[in-house]
Amino acid sequence: MILKIKCTECGTEGSLSLADPVYHGPYRCWKCRALFTIKIEDNQLKTCEPLTEEGLKQHEAELKKQQEIDALRAKFKRQ
Numbered sequence: 448m449i450l451k452i453k454c455t456e457c458g459t460e461g462s463l464s465l466a467d468p469v470y471h472g473p474y475r476c477w478k479c480r481a482l483f484t485i486k487i488e489d490n491q492l493k494t495c496e497p498l499t500e501e502g503l504k505q506h507e508a509e510l511k512k513q514q515e516i517d518a519l520r521a522k523f524k525r526q
């Protein structure tokens with residue numbers, strides 16, 4: 448499903464395609480490049496908070512770490 452998200456900085460409407468009705472993560476405005484952390488529940492935007500580049504890096508690092516843990520788990524499962 449595609450959700451419309453309005454940038455609180457410039458008012459431009461962007462869209463985000465979602466696989467789940469729940470999402471919590473970063474969103475970047477395609478026009479002004481402003482970063483937000485958004486929270487979606489039941490296909491509705493619940494919160495939209497400004498996010499810094501630093502915060503995004505942290506989020507990506509956490510995501511990468513989780514992927515590495517998942518990969519490691521999958522590896523051990525096979526043995």
Ligand SMILES: [Zn+2]
Pocket residue numbers: 454455456457458459476477478479480481
């Ligand atoms: Zn914007």
